């Protein structure tokens with residue numbers, strides 16, 4: 001027998017501020033292989049055309065569909081209903097600006113984070129179209145890729161205690177982004193320059209190390225290791241900077 | 251009308267995927283003011299979903315030794331079944347190696363050549379120690395050499411993230427969560443676009459000296475597609491709706507051999523490129539029976555047809571979602587699967603609850619790529635309208651003809667971005683800013699009125715349901731304009747789509763359609779989508795031959811005498827179906843010949859044409 005499922009969905013439309021945020025119940029019959037992507041589209045097409053949510057790839061690749069499923073930040077598109085109880089609560093990710101119902105503005109948040117951390121290769125080298133590419137050890141390439149795999153879904157941010165109280169905190173995704181460039185020999189920034197970017201309370205030192213982020217990352221980036229790596233490097237850089245500072249003044 | 255916001259820029263790029271961003275970078279580097287628009291944050295564009303790789307003849311890998319632009323050229327032309335423009339293909343293959351290296355310079359962590367021992371199809375591959383650390387390549391279908399550069403399992407992701415990092419660095423303006431819904435033009439020249447904000451629903455006009463369509467493919471016209479849900483072809487519809495810009499070869503639709511059943515998420519060609527097999531219900535590896543030379547790695551159109559042919563012969567595996575075949579990568583080993591094919595393992599796990607290290611993967615050919623699109627010249631200028639450009643999957647440049655090779659699309663986006671981007675910069679500098687306010691307000695007013703009409707009739711009973719109409723359109727295309735095509739069903743498809751187009755005039759919103767309401771968005775988009783569907787169906791009906799992905803069972807042979815030409819679909823104002831014209835294909839180097847694989851090739855085995863049942867199992 002197919003189950004009857006209830007979805008208790010957060011509703012709020014900033015366009016109608018007079019209508020208070022509320023939870024609204026929807027019911028439908030479970031189908032084999034059903035995901036929350038299928039559920040939400042069915043609800044919109046058959047029950048409530050005004051329901052807002054975001055999907056793009058529906059394949060756990062693009063990072064659009066982060067939300068709280070029974071309180072836990074995860075990608076809706078890869079959540080199978082067979083793993084859910086009969087009643088499921090869906091809430092938008094906290095921290096990010098709410099656009100309506102389950103839709104939040106992760107895109108703008110991540111763009112600002114990328115700008116703050118200057119998340120691009122810093123180099124004076126000019127591209128020479130006629131030259132062979134610079135060599136790189138494949139192990140290094142894989143290490144960079146490991147950090148680059150972040151899909152900017154915001155799950156690590158939505159579930160982070162610090163990010164929830166400190167809006168300026170760049171979060172695990174931000175620290176991981178910095179790690180990606182630190183690992184890259186093509187980026188010529190010095191530790192001191194990185195320190196400027198992340199050696200602060202809004203950066204890696206804001207993290208209180210409860211590791212909710214590590215458990216929540218849907219692509220399995222080892223955020224614990226990345227946080228430790230950047231913290232170690234920045235602590236050392238900070239120490240050096242402090243030692244150098246008086247000398248510089250003299 | 252005056253209360254609508256109007257923004258002015260030098261270059262307006264509609265689309266923040268690889269093609270749009272690369273072109274934007276080129277124009278920004280030339281000192282121009284560029285604005286990029288996107289339905290979604292740029293990094294969520296569908297380019298990020300490409301796992302497999304990007305072709306460029308670097309020739310670093312042992313199995314790619316001796317590769318050159320010349321060989322890449324021949325592969326591309328054969329792949330296209332001689333439907334491409336050869337001057338474009340030549341320009342493309344010569345530029346691809348530089349484009350790949352430039353992406354490395356900007357930060358893509360390409361997988362590099364190592365001396366690690368590897369066995370491929372029973373043979374040990376010995377890499378050249380002198381090449382260690384250079385950009386590696388993997389095998390893809392329809393290529394004579396291993397030429398597909400890749401980053402582990404995330405090529406498109408790393409390309410797009412790197413491209414977008416350059417956009418950030420250059421400070422190019424990006425407006426996400428907006429949808430271009432109409433081009434502003436006077437029938438001769440383009441002046442920008444009318445845009446709907448998907449946060450608030452407000453309309454704006456972007457006025458530009460040059461406008462660029464880089465909006466990606468139309469996969470979602472077919473219900474079952476590997477494409478993202480935003481790939482609805484809206485950029486192509488914008489161009490078609492000018493009445494003067496044609497779409498090229500819309501009937502050339504690629505079906506990828508391996509969409510996973512039943513979510514139709516793509517299992518990358520890398521799986522077969524790295525040595526995966528296709529098995530039937532008897533676990534027999536059937537591709538060598540049909541294609542003894544290329545086996546699983548003939549071009550996509552051929553492999554897709556062979557699978558369907560084998561299924562039709564009764565060798566498919568039955569399932570509630572229709573018959574399928576198996577993809578087997580178990581023999582590649584756990585280590586390989588968990589690094590180079592990790593994304594596949596994740597998809598299998600997430601959506602089917604299986605582990606490809608131990609389990610077979612259920613697959614069936616699925617709509618994947620649109621070779622057709624806004625027809626442009628070699629510089630990316632759209633036919634029929636000044637100051638309008640197009641590139642990437644939205645365009646028909648025409649590099650792919652009737653079948654695109656795997657890995658040639660990512661390469662096209664980056665290469666065309668470079669080349670067309672430079673042409674855009676030149677053209678923009680030659681065009682003096684010319685804001686025709688009455689024209690801008692006229693276009694804004696018409697879109698505004700369209701929205702008001704929908705809202706005014708909202709919630710009242712009767713009329714057509716936008717989602718129901720949409721599913722009908724998907725159904726018609728999937729059933730009648732799929733892999734195998736014949737006259738009867740194609741005539742029926744055209745009739746039904748014309749009818750659907752008429753019914754779409756009477757869409758009645760179920761909700762109120764306030765602000766950025768998603769149902770309203772769907773209602774605004776659907777008529778244009780149906781027009782694209784009609785271009786596909788009518789083009790397929792009229793093309794009485796088989797070429798590349800366009801396979802007519804009633805005309806199974808390629809016909810170079812009558813059909814070595816490109817379809818151009820126009821939609822004159824007020825018409826109820828497209829008008830088709832044709833133009834010759836540019837042949838500059840390689841005259842039409844044998845592809846070396848496929849049904850009409852002298853290299854193909856006859857297994858398929860006899861009873862495939864003779865196979866041992």
Ligand SMILES: Cc1cc2nc3c(=O)[nH]c(=O)nc-3n(C[C@H](O)[C@H](O)[C@H](O)COP(=O)(O)OP(=O)(O)OC[C@H]3O[C@@H](n4cnc5c(N)ncnc54)[C@H](O)[C@@H]3O)c2cc1C
Pocket residue numbers: 264265266267268269270287288289290292295296297298299300301302303304305405406428429430431464465466467476477478480481484485516518618619641642643644656657658659660661663
């Ligand atoms: C699952 C999958 C895997 C693939 N793998 C490979 C591969 O391994 N190798 C390969 O070569 N090719 C591959 N392809 C094909 C390739 O990825 C695409 O053809 C290519 O990335 C298209 O890039 P693009 O820039 O043209 O469009 P897209 O990346 O699709 O970008 C389109 C952009 O346009 C925007 N847009 C669309 N309409 C509007 C509008 N009306 N208003 C404003 N903005 C709009 C979107 O928001 C988006 O930013 C794959 C395709 C799929 C579906």
Ligand code: SF4
Pocket residue numbers: 156159160161162163171172206207208209210211212213214
């Ligand atoms: S470990 Fe740090 S970044 Fe991760 S959730 Fe805790 S506070 Fe946030």
Ligand code: SF4
Pocket residue numbers: 149150151152153154155156157172173176216217218219220221223
């Ligand atoms: S680090 Fe993981 S959880 Fe955080 S945004 Fe990136 S992919 Fe999502």
Ligand code: FES
Pocket residue numbers: 054055056057058059060061062063064065066075076077078
């Ligand atoms: S829709 Fe792309 S990750 Fe869920």
